[in-house]
Amino acid sequence: MVTVQESEYWRWPETIWVDESKNWQDAEVISCGIDLGSVSTQAVIMADGELYAYASMRTGTSSTASAEKAVNAVLEKIGDMTRENIHYTVGTGYGRVSIPFANKTITEIACHGRGAVYVYGNTVRTVLDMGGQDLKAIKVDSRGKVINFLMNDKCAAGTGRGIEVVCDMLSVPITEVGELSLKVDEEPEPVSTTCVVFAKSEILGLIRKGWSKEMILAAFFNAVSSRVVELLERVGVEPDFAITGGISKNVGVVRRIERKLNMKALEPKVDPQLAGAIGAALFARALYIKSKK
């Protein structure tokens, strides 16, 4: 386990998990999906299309090394599985080209749509992917096929990186900011910008004014959720609605989005940060079966 150092409040815990109740050797197809994002990397192993093991790690300075690290971590956790046991690997995410051992790469948009249906069930129609450095609103059909999407990759305002910065400023661990932001009697006015740089100076001002951490977080997440809701409305929100990506674990942001949309977000069956990698692993399984026909 990684210990949170006092000075690094942004540092979110890396997780490695394996389904101990199953034996992967019983499965016919072992597929692997790797989502190499700007901030985090997920490696997912699926046994016959069911989630078997995963590793969720921070992306380092080298994309290739980050992919290697995640796959090695998950294989180590499983123990008796080697790379040779994996039938097919699909890479996704912006760094997908830097995964040398991937058999194929598929865009993260397609993978998030497919993965969201696995994580949330086939009633999901609108997926909001809140990643480390960009936001995507994706509309899917019942199979998880993308029918429309809108993203902003030019501006990191309101994304995971921004939240990391705010955590550091307020000395609150990133896993706790969501809860904390909900502990306000009255919702404060949103900060005027979600731009990471400008928000930082605005928050410094609020700290000086003596605002509590709860109030500052509430004001920031209020602004983040407004920005996201605008994006969603541009593609049109159709129920059911779900959030994937790292920020989906931040209840402070999620509750505020729900309030503004007047719609409940679906409850995930597994860690929603895995959606992209799960989608990739499901495509990997299908590609393997197709190649055998």
Add this chain to the structure above:
Amino acid sequence: MTEIVTVILDGKEIRGEKGKTVLEIALDNGFYVPNICYHPNVSPAPGKRGVEAVFRGEAEIKGEAEEYEGCGLCVVRINGEVKKACITVAEDGMEISTDDPFAVEERKRNLAKILSYHPHVCITCEYRNGCDRIQCMFGYAVEERCCDLFPRCELRFVSEYIGVPDYTPKYVFQNLPVVEEKMYRWNWNLCINCMRCVRGCEEVREADALSFTVADGNAIAGRTGRSDVESGCKFCGVCVEICPTGVPRDLKRRVSNKWRDSIVEKRLPVLREVLMLDETSVANVPETAGVFRLYDENMEIVYIKGTENLREGIAAEIGKAVYFDYEEDEMYTMRESELIQEFLQAHGRMPKLNDEVDDLFDI
């Protein structure tokens, strides 16, 4: 038998029906001449006479019942003289140059004039692809940015084709009326006074709800009454269909009718040169990372794909389309998403061949 005229356009002999304008003949023959106030459904704009007053909501604009000069973007050199191609009837033996430096310069000047009173920061923004235009990283005010029609905006494509000159004045938000009524919303801030709606209303629907007046030398479009009913609007929606920028918009669902459906979609300029998708052209493609696009015979994009090796990637597609173009980009995964997003927003669906994972859902 229709009589045929032959003209020389940029050194090539082309033919067209007698009586047609230089602009029409050029477009019919597959040559693009920039234009904005021209629309195939209506008569040419220059020479059109206005009225003494028009309304934008409650605001009355008083002026003279004078003539509209036209947008001036279609100027070409004809037999040595710079003229508007949209009102010059083609004659046998005419020598026409579309890329004459004087004509090009005048076109730019006229474009700068149009853009000076129309929001345009997104048109000139280097980051216009891959941006949701909700959050502006340069901090431009919403009023200065382009509207949601941006992905398929005619003015944008024409501006990109002509090239926005450096001397284009900054757009200053005028806070003009935004009128919301039963059927439509009129956002007069977006109006470039091309008078397409005026002619559409008059000629297609034979109503006179729209007109223009000339105040201080500038032709200003508006309605002939303070409200939709007062102006004699017949609610056909031709103006919504024919407007190049999105001044009138449907407030509810688009209501279809014969007048509205008769408005044809204008051909937009092709902004990038495409190559034939064959072994000879592909051999000249660099072996670098980038994104390529495939086009069918109608120049419609059918596939957008990022690849680590452009030459290899494109070579594998020979036979699947007619033309292609490419751009080198190290961050091609990102660029691919940006271009797909742009296509999706303009067409409301994915490019035809981008459904490559389609058969993987049911396995």
